[in-house]
Amino acid sequence: MKYLTEYRNLEATKKYLKLIDKTITKKWNIMEVCGGQTHGLVKNGILELLPDKVQMIHGPGCPVCVTPLNLIDKAIELLENGVIICSFGDMIRVPGSTKSLLEAKAEGGDLRILYSPIEAVKIARNNPDKEVVFFAVGFETTAPANALSVLHAQKEGLKNYSILVSHVLVPPAMEAILDDEFCNIDAFLGAGHVCAIMGYKAYYPLAEKYKIPIVITGFEPVDLAQGIYMAVKQLEEGLHVVENQYSRAVKEEGNVAAINVINQVFEVGNREWRGIGEIPNSGYVLTPEFKAFDAELKFGISYIKVLENPDCIAGEILRGIKKPNECSQFGKVCNPSNPLGAPMVSSEGACAAYYHFSNNLE
Amino acid sequence: MNKEELGFDTINLGHGSGGLMTRDLLDKIIFKTFSNPFLDQKHDGSIVKFNGPTAISTDSFVVSPVFFKGGNIGSLAVHGTVNDVAMCGAIPKYLTLAFIVEEGLKIEDFIAIVASIKEAADKCGVQIITGDTKVVERGKGDKIFINTTGFGEVNPKANISTDNIKVGDKIIVNGFVAQHGMAIMSQREGLEFESTIESDSTNLNFLVNDLIDAFGDKIHLFRDPTRGGIASVLSEISKDINKGITIHEDKIPLEKQVAAACEILGLDPLYVANEGLFIAIIDSEIADAVLEQMIKDEKGINSACIGEITEVHPSKVVMHSSVGGKRIISPLIGEQLPRIC
Numbered sequence: 093m094k095y096l097t098e099y100r101n102l103e104a105t106k107k108y109l110k111l112i113d114k115t116i117t118k119k120w121n122i123m124e125v126c127g128g129q130t131h132g133l134v135k136n137g138i139l140e141l142l143p144d145k146v147q148m149i150h151g152p153g154c155p156v157c158v159t160p161l162n163l164i165d166k167a168i169e170l171l172e173n174g175v176i177i178c179s180f181g182d183m184i185r186v187p188g189s190t191k192s193l194l195e196a197k198a199e200g201g202d203l204r205i206l207y208s209p210i211e212a213v214k215i216a217r218n219n220p221d222k223e224v225v226f227f228a229v230g231f232e233t234t235a236p237a238n239a240l241s242v243l244h245a246q247k248e249g250l251k252n253y254s255i256l257v258s259h260v261l262v263p264p265a266m267e268a269i270l271d272d273e274f275c276n277i278d279a280f281l282g283a284g285h286v287c288a289i290m291g292y293k294a295y296y297p298l299a300e301k302y303k304i305p306i307v308i309t310g311f312e313p314v315d316l317a318q319g320i321y322m323a324v325k326q327l328e329e330g331l332h333v334v335e336n337q338y339s340r341a342v343k344e345e346g347n348v349a350a351i352n353v354i355n356q357v358f359e360v361g362n363r364e365w366r367g368i369g370e371i372p373n374s375g376y377v378l379t380p381e382f383k384a385f386d387a388e389l390k391f392g393i394s395y396i397k398v399l400e401n402p403d404c405i406a407g408e409i410l411r412g413i414k415k416p417n418e419c420s421q422f423g424k425v426c427n428p429s430n431p432l433g434a435p436m437v438s439s440e441g442a443c444a445a446y447y448h449f450s451n452n453l454e
Numbered sequence: 455m456n457k458e459e460l461g462f463d464t465i466n467l468g469h470g471s472g473g474l475m476t477r478d479l480l481d482k483i484i485f486k487t488f489s490n491p492f493l494d495q496k497h498d499g500s501i502v503k504f505n506g507p508t509a510i511s512t513d514s515f516v517v518s519p520v521f522f523k524g525g526n527i528g529s530l531a532v533h534g535t536v537n538d539v540a541m542c543g544a545i546p547k548y549l550t551l552a553f554i555v556e557e558g559l560k561i562e563d564f565i566a567i568v569a570s571i572k573e574a575a576d577k578c579g580v581q582i583i584t585g586d587t588k589v590v591e592r593g594k595g596d597k598i599f600i601n602t603t604g605f606g607e608v609n610p611k612a613n614i615s616t617d618n619i620k621v622g623d624k625i626i627v628n629g630f631v632a633q634h635g636m637a638i639m640s641q642r643e644g645l646e647f648e649s650t651i652e653s654d655s656t657n658l659n660f661l662v663n664d665l666i667d668a669f670g671d672k673i674h675l676f677r678d679p680t681r682g683g684i685a686s687v688l689s690e691i692s693k694d695i696n697k698g699i700t701i702h703e704d705k706i707p708l709e710k711q712v713a714a715a716c717e718i719l720g721l722d723p724l725y726v727a728n729e730g731l732f733i734a735i736i737d738s739e740i741a742d743a744v745l746e747q748m749i750k751d752e753k754g755i756n757s758a759c760i761g762e763i764t765e766v767h768p769s770k771v772v773m774h775s776s777v778g779g780k781r782i783i784s785p786l787i788g789e790q791l792p793r794i795c
Binding site: 100101102105106134135136137139140205206207314439447449 | 645647717719720775776777778779780781782784787
């Protein structure tokens with residue numbers, strides 16, 4: 093496949109790994125922000141190929157991992173009350189406070205697993221006597237399609253379609269991590285797909301304020317090795333600028349058409365992040381014009397205090413303070429069949445990536 | 455047979471009552487299609503004779519959608535069980551055939567499925583010797599479920615057992631992985647995407663039997679990696695034999711379109727279902743000869759040696775990635791779910 097095989101090339105990956113080795117003089121902690129990058133690093137065995145001086149810290153960029161428990165419980169409650177819930181696949185096994193969406197489906201709920209939210213609009217059109225709710229989770233990456241579903245529903249005059257919004261934004265999360273007293277991160281690999289939509293201008297002030305290199309990076313082995321090399325090079329040279337490794341997909345200004353769709357439907361607002369807490373201005377909420385499509389308002393949502401499993405250290409994992417194998421429950425009580433927390437569910441969750449691909453390698 | 459001759463459009467509860475309507479359905483479709491000396495007795499069961507050890511395997515088929523590119527639930531129900539019998543080193547001879555039909559199934563769909571069962575059974579060289587038809591109320595099934603049980607005579611030259619696997623044995627597959635699962639996925643409601651990916655559903659009994667005839671007990675194991683894909687089957691084998699398995703990412707046959715579809719949906723092809731694929735674990739000294747023979751067969755044109763049995767990392771499957779890294783291949787947990795982004 094064009095633009096894929098050449099980025100899975102052994103020689104090119106090795107070239108960058110050698111350059112990292114040659115350039116590095118001291119230990120650096122680099123956080124890959126996106127769960128897709130964590131998955132790529134672990135799946136391709138790149139973590140072991142890196143010199144010991146490079147410590148990769150896994151970031152919060154796993155959309156289902158940071159979706160608040162309250163919203164999962166709300167989706168389950170709606171499902172149990174006859175609402176058709178449409179969701180991306182990896183959300184459905186994430187544990188709520190008593191069960192997951194998949195378990196609620198087994199008990200009789202009408203849960204549809206979709207690849208695109210536009211399908212949910214079709215389901216609403218075909219089921220006019222039912223309420224249809226799309227569980228709109230994700231970072232900036234999924235926001236344009238989710239926003240587009242609302243525009244389609246509005247155009248068709250559908251009154252039975254709404255979305256349960258849990259959209260979060262990457263730059264405020266990076267800032268929250270940098271403000272954390274335990275933060276020990278020296279550089280970031282910026283999330284390539286998020287920047288493909290949003291561009292990377294928003295990262296300039298971050299790099300400047302915190303004196304930290306940010307390299308917008310892709311997901312294939314060559315991308316990751318090159319991105320890490322660019323970060324190491326900046327660190328060794330004492331630089332802290334925004335660079336774009338993923339230039340085949342990312343432009344500085346982003347995807348203008350997609351941003352316009354987002355801005356028509358969403359505005360920035362406060363959001364709660366599972367495992368991290370509320371971060372001001374860290375997510376999207378529907379604009380006043382589209383409030384009729386807000387499932388939270390339509391059905392009411394009660395913010396009962398729900399408790400996470402006390403043995404789960406997902407918060408520390410998501411903030412990069414601990415690694416999955418430093419958790420006492422990892423691979424024992426907590427595994428993908430019986431996840432204590434969300435990072436063990438999605439393939440982009442750091443715990444699941446460690447469990448599947450690198451748990452006790454030899 | 456068409457629906458005008460039958461005089462009904464859909465299957466209803468009466469067709470599973472055991473009364474006249476059942477008889478009508480059996481006479482006009484089932485007995486007529488599958489007529490053979492066993493079935494023509496119209497008895498409760500059939501009496502068959504086997505020469506020596508007999509392999510028996512049963513499987514239920516619940517695929518949705520019922521019709522997919524490259525086959526339907528009928529051909530799948532034949533191939534699936536025939537292949538399971540063949541994996542035991544046996545020559546499949548007989549099949550049982552049981553339907554659970556949801557009322558309201560269109561009769562033309564039922565006729566098409568039965569015709570496809572007949573065609574597949576003829577190709578496999580098996581006879582349908584007994585069966586059953588039940589009808590359940592609407593909402594209590596999903597159009598049609600099929601159970602088949604297969605019986606086969608074990609090839610006297612075969613000695614298929616995990617006990618025979620030793621360090622150094624080679625792991626061979628007969629073609630592209632993940633074809634069936636991705637063909638089904640591409641037609642699932644909500645996940646549809648345009649592709650020409652076809653299921654690999656086919657019978658493997660002749661190819662497998664030819665290999666046993668040629669290489670006998672140097673072939674240590676056959677397995678067909680259906681649900682859970684090759685990852686799950688290899689994980690199971692490595693645990694069973696308490697030895698390591700190493701596979702090489704760049705050796706695994708993967709068709710371009712399937713690879714692209716897996717990328718889009720965020721699926722790992724190693725975990726996607728196959729219905730016309732087998733894994734052979736064989737003595738390393740015959741590896742070249744086995745491959746040479748397999749690629750001459752139309753069902754083995756894309757055969758490849760993907761790995762070997764190792765002393766190191768016992769009970770674990772480790773894949774060497776195409777960029778020089780290593781990763782554990784763990785068994786599939788739950789259903790494979792498309793990722794968000």
